[in-house]
Amino acid sequence: MSSFGGFLYARSRTVPRTLAALAGTVGFAVWAAERMDTYLDTDQRAPIVALSPLLAAAVIGVSLHTPSDELDRTAVRPWWPRRLTQLLALTALAAALLPLAVLGDATTFGPPAMIRNTLGCVGVTAAASVVLGARLSWLPPFCYVGSVVLASSGVRGPAVTVWAWPMQPGPQPGAWLAAGAAFVAGTALYAVRGARPEGPRT
C-alpha cells in the first residue's frame, strides 16, 4: 500500500495531468521547430529555445500546488525528500525531451542551450512558488524571460551572458552559471519551504 500511497501522492499533485501537459509542450516545440524551417537557419531556433522551457517550467510550477496544505503539514515524515523528488523528476523529464525539438548543431540554440534554459526556468519558477504560491509561479519567469527576449538583442558586454542567459546560443559559461545557480537555489528553496500555502487558508 505504500506504493498505493505514493500513487495517491502523485495524484494529489496532479502528476498525471502534468505529464500530459509536458508531452503537449514538447510536441508543440517540435512542431514549431519544423514549421519555422529551423534546419535552414539555426539562429531561428532562439525563440523556441527561450520559450518552450518557459512553458514546461510553468507546467511544472503549477503542479507544485497542494490543495490541502493544512492536512499535508500533519505528515509524519519531513516533506523535503518528496518535494525534491517530484521537482527533479519532472525537470529531468522536461530536460530530456525538449532538446528533441532542436537536434543538430549544438553551438547555436541546440540541445545544451535547451537543457540550460529548462534548468534556469524551473529554478526561477520553483523560487516563485515559494514566494507567490504555485498557481502564480509562472508569472515571474514569464516576465523575466520575456524582457530578456525583447531587451537583449544587440546588447554587448561581459555581463550580458549572465543576465540574458535565456538568449545565449550555446556554451557561454556565464549563462550556464546563472541558469545553474537559479536552478540550485530555486530547487533548494522549494524543497525546504514548499510552495506558499494557497486555497482555503491564506
Place this chain on the structure above:
Amino acid sequence: MTTASHPSRSLPAEPVGIRVTGLRVRHRRTVALDSVDLDFGPGVHGLLGPNGAGKTSLIRVLATVAEPSGGRVEILGHDAGDQRRRGEVRRRMGYLPQEFGYYPGFTVREFVAYVAWLKEMPAAVTPNAVERAVARVGLADRIDAKVRTLSGGMVRRVGIAQAIVNDPRVLLFDEPTAGLDPEQRVEFRELLRELGASSTVIVSTHLVEDVAAACTEVTLVEGGRVAYRGTPDSLAALGDATDCVGDNPIERGYTAALRAHRARPRQAAALGEAAR
C-alpha cells in the same frame, strides 16, 4: 490493552494528553495567544470563545502545523517543538482543520487512505482502517464517491473520518459540527463520547449545546487568554448564579464567564504593557 484512565503525574509510564506552558502565538503584529497554560487529559474537552479569541491558533499549534512564538507544548510526553519527536506525535494524532481543500478527483476512500499514508500507517491495516473510519462517520455507502460531489456536511464528515483513521491518542477538531444537520450532530456527539473514552479529544466550537452534551471539560478562551476552565456543569452553575443573557444555563454561564474575564484583565493588560 491497558488504558491509562487517570493522568497520574507521578507515574511516568505512559504519558497521556497535552501540556501547554507559557504558550505565545503571534500573527505578524497581533498576539493570538498570550502566556497560555493548559493541561488536557483523556476525555472530551470543549474549547469555546468568541470569533478571533485564539481557538484556531491554539488548535493549529497543538496540531503541530503552526509554530508558536514562545512557550512549550508537550504532547503524549514528547516536546512538540522538537523536530525529531514531532513525527512520533503526528503518528498518533488526528486533526480536522477548520477548512481543508480536497485533492482533485479523489474519492472518499482515496482521501482517507492518503491521510493514513501521511500518518505512516502500516500498509496491511490501512484498507480496513479506512473503511472503519468512513463507516464511523456514516458514509459507508458513499465511500467510492468523489469528494467533490458530496454536500458540505458530508465533506465535513470525510474530514472527521481522515482525523480518526489512525486511531489517534490525541484528536483535535476545529469546528467539527459546522454544516452538520441536527441528526448528524447528535451522532457526532455520540462518536465524540466514544473517542473520549480512550483518547484526548479537543473540540473547538461555537455551539455551546455540543459542549453541554458531549464534553467532560470546558475551556473558554478570549483575547488570547484562558478565561475560564471547568466542567459543563460548573459553567451552567455560573450562569444560574448571574443574570446574564442566554436561553439556557450553559449559554448564560458562557456569557457570565466572558464578562467576568473582560472585567478582570484591565490590570493584567496594564501589567503586560509595563513589562514591555
